Amino acid sequence: MHVEYPKPRWTDKFLLLDMLEGLKTTFRELFKPKVTIRYPEERMEPANRFRGMFRFSFDRCIACKLCALACPIDIIYIDVHDEQREVDGKMKKLKVLDRYDIDVKRCMFCSLCEEACPTKPKSIWLTTKTYELATYDRSDLYFNMQQLEYWEGRPEYAGLPPDEPEPKQIEGGMP
Amino acid sequence: MTQDLLMRYLIWPLVKFLVAFIVVQVIVAAMNWIERRLLGLMQARLGPNRVGREFGIPWGLAQIVADPIKFILKEDIVPSSAETVAYFLGPMLPLIPAFLVFCLIPYGPPPTFVVTHINVGLLLILALTSTGVYGIILGGWASNNKYSLMGGLRSAAQMVSYEVPFGLSIVGVLMLCGSFDLVRIINYQADHVWNLFPQLIAAFIFLVAMNAENNRTPFDLPEAESELVAGYHTEYSAMKFAFFMLAEYSSMTVNCCLMVSLFFGGWTMAINGYGLTTGVLRGWGIYGGILGAVIFISKVMLFMLMYIWFRATFPRFRFDQLMELGWKWMIPLALANIAVTGIVVLLGQELNFQGEVVLSIAGAAIIAFTLYLLLRPRAKVTHARRVSEA
Amino acid sequence: MFDVHEMEVNFGPQHPSTHGVLRVLLRIDGERIIDAKPIIGYLHRGTEKLFENMSYPMCIPHTDRMDYVASATNNLGFVETVEKLMGITKQIPKRAQLMRVMLSELQRISSHLLWLATHAIDIGAMTPFFYCFREREQVLDLFEEYCGARLTLNCMRIGGMPDDLPPGWLDGVEKFVDKFEDAVDEYESLLTNNRIWKKRTVGIGVITPEDAIDWGITGPPLRGSGVEWDLRRAQPYECYPELKFEIPIGKNGDTYDRYLVRMEEMRQSNWILKQCIPLVKATPAGDIKAKISRVVRPPEGEVYHSIESPKGELGYYIVSDGKSQSAYRCHVRPPSFVNLQALPAMAKGHLVSDLVALIGTIDIVLGEVDR
Numbered sequence: 021m022h023v024e025y026p027k028p029r030w031t032d033k034f035l036l037l038d039m040l041e042g043l044k045t046t047f048r049e050l051f052k053p054k055v056t057i058r059y060p061e062e063r064m065e066p067a068n069r070f071r072g073m074f075r076f077s078f079d080r081c082i083a084c085k086l087c088a089l090a091c092p093i094d095i096i097y098i099d100v101h102d103e104q105r106e107v108d109g110k111m112k113k114l115k116v117l118d119r120y121d122i123d124v125k126r127c128m129f130c131s132l133c134e135e136a137c138p139t140k141p142k143s144i145w146l147t148t149k150t151y152e153l154a155t156y157d158r159s160d161l162y163f164n165m166q167q168l169e170y171w172e173g174r175p176e177y178a179g180l181p182p183d184e185p186e187p188k189q190i191e192g193g194m195p
Numbered sequence: 196m197t198q199d200l201l202m203r204y205l206i207w208p209l210v211k212f213l214v215a216f217i218v219v220q221v222i223v224a225a226m227n228w229i230e231r232r233l234l235g236l237m238q239a240r241l242g243p244n245r246v247g248r249e250f251g252i253p254w255g256l257a258q259i260v261a262d263p264i265k266f267i268l269k270e271d272i273v274p275s276s277a278e279t280v281a282y283f284l285g286p287m288l289p290l291i292p293a294f295l296v297f298c299l300i301p302y303g304p305p306p307t308f309v310v311t312h313i314n315v316g317l318l319l320i321l322a323l324t325s326t327g328v329y330g331i332i333l334g335g336w337a338s339n340n341k342y343s344l345m346g347g348l349r350s351a352a353q354m355v356s357y358e359v360p361f362g363l364s365i366v367g368v369l370m371l372c373g374s375f376d377l378v379r380i381i382n383y384q385a386d387h388v389w390n391l392f393p394q395l396i397a398a399f400i401f402l403v404a405m406n407a408e409n410n411r412t413p414f415d416l417p418e419a420e421s422e423l424v425a426g427y428h429t430e431y432s433a434m435k436f437a438f439f440m441l442a443e444y445s446s447m448t449v450n451c452c453l454m455v456s457l458f459f460g461g462w463t464m465a466i467n468g469y470g471l472t473t474g475v476l477r478g479w480g481i482y483g484g485i486l487g488a489v490i491f492i493s494k495v496m497l498f499m500l501m502y503i504w505f506r507a508t509f510p511r512f513r514f515d516q517l518m519e520l521g522w523k524w525m526i527p528l529a530l531a532n533i534a535v536t537g538i539v540v541l542l543g544q545e546l547n548f549q550g551e552v553v554l555s556i557a558g559a560a561i562i563a564f565t566l567y568l569l570l571r572p573r574a575k576v577t578h579a580r581r582v583s584e585a
Numbered sequence: 586m587f588d589v590h591e592m593e594v595n596f597g598p599q600h601p602s603t604h605g606v607l608r609v610l611l612r613i614d615g616e617r618i619i620d621a622k623p624i625i626g627y628l629h630r631g632t633e634k635l636f637e638n639m640s641y642p643m644c645i646p647h648t649d650r651m652d653y654v655a656s657a658t659n660n661l662g663f664v665e666t667v668e669k670l671m672g673i674t675k676q677i678p679k680r681a682q683l684m685r686v687m688l689s690e691l692q693r694i695s696s697h698l699l700w701l702a703t704h705a706i707d708i709g710a711m712t713p714f715f716y717c718f719r720e721r722e723q724v725l726d727l728f729e730e731y732c733g734a735r736l737t738l739n740c741m742r743i744g745g746m747p748d749d750l751p752p753g754w755l756d757g758v759e760k761f762v763d764k765f766e767d768a769v770d771e772y773e774s775l776l777t778n779n780r781i782w783k784k785r786t787v788g789i790g791v792i793t794p795e796d797a798i799d800w801g802i803t804g805p806p807l808r809g810s811g812v813e814w815d816l817r818r819a820q821p822y823e824c825y826p827e828l829k830f831e832i833p834i835g836k837n838g839d840t841y842d843r844y845l846v847r848m849e850e851m852r853q854s855n856w857i858l859k860q861c862i863p864l865v866k867a868t869p870a871g872d873i874k875a876k877i878s879r880v881v882r883p884p885e886g887e888v889y890h891s892i893e894s895p896k897g898e899l900g901y902y903i904v905s906d907g908k909s910q911s912a913y914r915c916h917v918r919p920p921s922f923v924n925l926q927a928l929p930a931m932a933k934g935h936l937v938s939d940l941v942a943l944i945g946t947i948d949i950v951l952g953e954v955d956r
Contacts (some may be wrong), residue, residue, distance in 0.1 A: 067730040
């Protein structure tokens with residue numbers, strides 16, 4: 021279909037109605053509500069699935085290294101060693117997590133690591149609704165295991181508690 | 196005797212000029228904040244709203260104080276290859292006529308509120324505002340920057356070529372009012388009707404020429420940052436840049452005052468002699484004078500707001516389209532206006548009817564028709580009609 | 586007598602209106618442009634080389650960043666190409682297809698809104714910029730509710746979608762779709778009939794249909810010149826054959842026509858969204874991924890597949906050697922790179938002030954041009 025070329029009438033051309041229409045639109049806009057959010061007094065609340073800062077849970081992690089494999093930029097550094105531990109009366113070989121560091125400077129928050137994690141609920145998650153990560157020193161952005169879990173000194177949003185099951189409800193379909 | 200002369204011709208005008216100067220500078224300083232705030236509100240956002248918050252000043256009004264402080268405290272960088280004398284003269288030259296013209300504009304009923312009552316006041320105002328071009332050319336050339344020179348020349352060409360419609364559009368008003376004296380023109384409008392109605396086309400041309408003179412959108416090509424050049428004031432920093440801005444805003448105020456005096460009745464609110472004419476205002480003594488001055492300033496502020504409204508709405512003209520508009524459309528239109536006004540007035544004198552009344556009725560009819568076409572409720576053109584046929 | 590003084594000027598890499606780091610080497614005579622040569626490469630990040638070292642699912646966030654304005658269509662192109670290579674195009678469930686189409690059309694609206702905002706502010710009209718971003722904010726909020734990010738979405742996976750729709754998303758889309766037509770009418774009232782806008786855009790940058798086909802231009806510049814070619818109709822993918830929409834084409838091939846074409850495309854995308862909402866509600870919930878293994882290892886072969894992104898034909902050419910988890914070679918055919926070829930011919934004879942309008946009208950994104 022061809023686009024519609026507007027056909028101006030002679031009144032539009034001589035009485036400048038096209039320009040006056042524009043003036044009318046701008047004038048009407050004066051009385052509509054404004055969309056500015058005055059940060060930091062007002063803060064924009066992200067959605068539930070917003071991919072923010074990481075949180076890690078040492079207890080749930082099984083040290084499978086799938087997240088490090090899935091990361092496109094290889095910024096998850098994991099060191100694991102095997103140990104013989106007593107579990108239920110038998111000596112079992114367990115993997116113990118030595119180091120779990122993430123270099124957040126280079127992260128692109130794509131959440132492929134969260135998708136790759138096999139535990140339920142996940143051991144690394146990004147739905148923490150936190151996006152204020154700015155620091156004054158570059159080395160502050162290299163998070164080790166403790167910082168990822170406890171987030172000391174960082175502003176925290178209550179976020180989704182780690183014990184809740186997957187909050188991704190589905191909608192809009194036939195059951 | 197000498198003291199009386201001294202009082203009447205030196206000290207009293209000086210005092211009046213200072214008062215007028217201070218009032219206009221307050222307007223200019225406030226315009227900085229008003230422009231940013233109003234532009235923001237028209238664009239669905241807030242303008243500056245944060246500056247004075249800690250001190251309890253709402254709405255970012257402290258911006259008015261913060262900006263001049265910033266300009267004064269900023270480092271003044273002078274390019275080493277700039278031509279020194281012209282570089283320093285550049286910002287000052289537009290300021291001088293802009294300030295001088297404040298003496299010539301009547302702010303209220305004479306004799307208190309008119310600084311100097313010259314009977315060729317209008318001619319002198321036109322001549323003085325035309326000399327504002329020199330500063331731009333000097334500023335652009337002295338910066339030793341190819342792009343500043345280009346921007347300065349463009350701006351100068353634009354200002355010079357819109358001086359002609361600026362002057363020609365006033366001739367119609369002069370034919371009706373019969374004098375160059377602004378006070379007489381305002382009194383004429385109080386006795387008859389605002390010059391907007393008989394001289395509608397002249398008012399429109401004056402509006403367009405006013406926008407072009409002050410380098411405001413839609414004619415703000417010299418100030419546009421998205422073009423190759425950044426304008427004649429690229430190489431100026433701190434206070435010199437502030438002078439250019441001051442000159443521009445002062446010139447805007449002066450032009451708005453002219454528009455109000457010539458076409459919208461000045462300080463009077465009267466039609467055909469009924470209402471607040473000069474006589475009535477003078478009869479109320481000093482209070483009448485102040486009321487007149489307040490009316491004048493309010494009308495001027497309305498026009499300054501209209502500048503901002505235009506800036507928010509229109510795209511910009513390209514330079515050759517700008518020049519074409521000025522030379523090929525505005526000047527013939529102004530000349531046609533002079534011809535039509537002259538013919539109607541002459542016929543009126545010969546055939547014994549009031550020529551001005553005919554012109555006023557024509558102007559009022561055109562304005563009413565335009566407003567009707569603009570504001571009538573129209574059926575919404577739904578594109579769903581077109582697409583649902585598929 | 587009148588000798589031409591040619592000046593060679595850089596319309597530099599850093600400039601407010603080149604939409605990224607584009608450098609145009611201009612040869613001008615006064616104000617007239619004699620030659621304009623775009624010089625690119627300032628944003629080259631080696632994306633195609635990166636693709637050779639990463640497995641297919643890891644590549645998807647990287648495709649986001651090529652055309653960062655319209656990332657859902659980038660994802661869609663890549664994912665569809667890999668599915669075509671693996672031969673599972675028919676197995677994508679209906680719900681996933683509909684979700685993909687809805688995200689693409691939302692992305693088309695968002696990209697065109699950004700185009701209008703920057704084009705208008707380059708020509709001098711400041712207010713459409715803010716109005717368009719206000720609407721774009723609503724679209725980005727919808728994206729955020731679905732996949733968690735606003736700009737670099739990473740919202741599609743090979744074989745389907747990562748997640749199902751959150752509760753309230755379809756209502757949000759419906760609310761947006763109801764109000765969007767009025768918003769487009771508002772932008773049109775400011776610009777379409779405005780005589781200053783028409784003076785700046787009518788007759789500027791004319792591309793004849795034959796030239797457009799010769800240079801390989803696709804997307805709104807091609808349709809503005811009068812050629813009726815849209816990949817959603819010519820080589821349909823996903824569930825576009827079932828949806829009703831029309832393809833706007835222009836007549837003269839100038840900037841005004843391309844503007845009108847894109848405004849109409851926004852309305853058509855709005856219509857597509859309206860049709861998709863009840864269709865999605867009729868599909869079973871949760872059925873969003875085809876049954877493929879988690880490790881993506883396509884068979885040996887090569888494939889080229891293209892989709893209609895907001896800027897034109899976005900094509901991916903993938904060569905796979907059947908053994909590894911990453912592509913042997915992945916080449917991207919970006920629409921902006923090919924459309925940019927038209928700039929020297931369009932700009933010849935116009936003024937420098939028109940160059941800004943021209944760069945805006947072919948709608949380039951440097952992330953895509955340089956990859």
